[in-house]
Amino acid sequence: MPGELKPDAECPKCGYPLAALVDTSNSDGVERMYYHDRWPGASPKGRRKRRCVRYFTDHAAAARERRRLEI
Secondary structure (H helix, E strand, C coil), X not given: CCCCEXXXXXXXXXXXXXXXXXXXXXXCEEEEEEEECCCCCCCCCCCCCCCEEEEECCHHHHHHHHHHHEC
């Protein structure tokens, strides 16, 4: 189903499980923000890890990665 992440989807930058992806695109490229779930062993009162950001200059490369992470 497009837009839904795979259950085992991990952030390509840090390797933590993903909760969501948000893309912002223009003619120069795509800026993708990766939002994380809590990772194993985290304190119950601890905050979530900050989001990771990645910039793609190639729209096709951004689309390939998104297809790899989504169902």
